[in-house]
Amino acid sequence: MKLIRARDYGEMSRRAANLIFAQVTLKPDSVLGLATGSTPIGIYDCLADWFAGGDLDFGEVTTINLDEYCGLAPTHPQSYRYFMQTHLFGRVNINPARTNVPLGMAEPEAESTRYDALIAGCGGIDMQLLGIGHNGHIGFNEPGSSFERGTHCVELSQSTLEANARFFKEGEEMPRAAITMGMGAIMQAGKILLVASGKEKAGILDKALNGPVTPEIPASLLQLHPNLIIVTGDM
Numbered sequence: 001m002k003l004i005r006a007r008d009y010g011e012m013s014r015r016a017a018n019l020i021f022a023q024v025t026l027k028p029d030s031v032l033g034l035a036t037g038s039t040p041i042g043i044y045d046c047l048a049d050w051f052a053g054g055d056l057d058f059g060e061v062t063t064i065n066l067d068e069y070c071g072l073a074p075t076h077p078q079s080y081r082y083f084m085q086t087h088l089f090g091r092v093n094i095n096p097a098r099t100n101v102p103l104g105m106a107e108p109e110a111e112s113t114r115y116d117a118l119i120a121g122c123g124g125i126d127m128q129l130l131g132i133g134h135n136g137h138i139g140f141n142e143p144g145s146s147f148e149r150g151t152h153c154v155e156l157s158q159s160t161l162e163a164n165a166r167f168f169k170e171g172e173e174m175p176r177a178a179i180t181m182g183m184g185a186i187m188q189a190g191k192i193l194l195v196a197s198g199k200e201k202a203g204i205l206d207k208a209l210n211g212p213v214t215p216e217i218p219a220s221l222l223q224l225h226p227n228l229i230i231v232t233g234d235m
């Protein structure tokens with residue numbers, strides 16, 4: 001486990017983006033596992049800037065996103081497909097056919113099977129970017145009684161619903177379920193890059209990295225990954 005402590009959000013974003021830059025430079029056909037949430041936005045800004053400056057090429061990259069809200073179409077502004085289009089895919093030369101986000105409108109069980117086959121078909125993930133939820137969730141792997149291995153549908157916990165409600169307009173119905181990659185595919189990634197920013201994440205990050213490995217804190221399983229890099233900012 002390698003822990004990089006950046007001073008603030010901007011430095012955290014640049015440091016983490018540099019690691020993705022190195023990954024894509026050394027292996028142009030990398031399979032990148034990508035995440036949403038507010039934390040990675042600065043990373044995507046850096047990558048888009050470096051692409052615009054001619055220093056980075058996404059032409060051969062494949063991306064596999066962690067999760068999507070059930071019931072949201074790709075065109076819905078709060079869907080994670082829309083998020084990725086806005087923050088990264090629409091700003092770089094990635095081949096749209098090589099970008100993958102679970103389909104929120106699909107039948108969840110069939111979509112889970114399709115997504116696991118897709119990950120396997122890509123030969124697995126070279127580098128997986130992760131944020132962490134306030135309750136220690138990863139993707140939408142919520143606290144529970146076991147670690148779910150494969151892609152699956154989850155009921156969102158109260159804490160996640162409250163944390164993510166800020167992205168939805170007042171009065172707008174927020175999805176209560178999501179489809180997420182399981183801990184199995186995440187743990188099989190060659191490298192994991194976990195980013196967390198802000199003092200309110202310090203407690204859960206400490207529990208995840210230094211406490212017991214338990215499904216009650218899904219991120220705690222990352223302790224067992226042989227190539228885990230954590231970049232924090234403002235902690």
Ligand code: GLP
Pocket residue numbers: 035036037038039040066067130131132133134137138139140160164
């Ligand atoms: C969502 C996403 C997670 C993300 C988490 C934290 O629930 N499914 O992948 O890590 O939010 O988000 P934020 O970075 O906004 O705190």
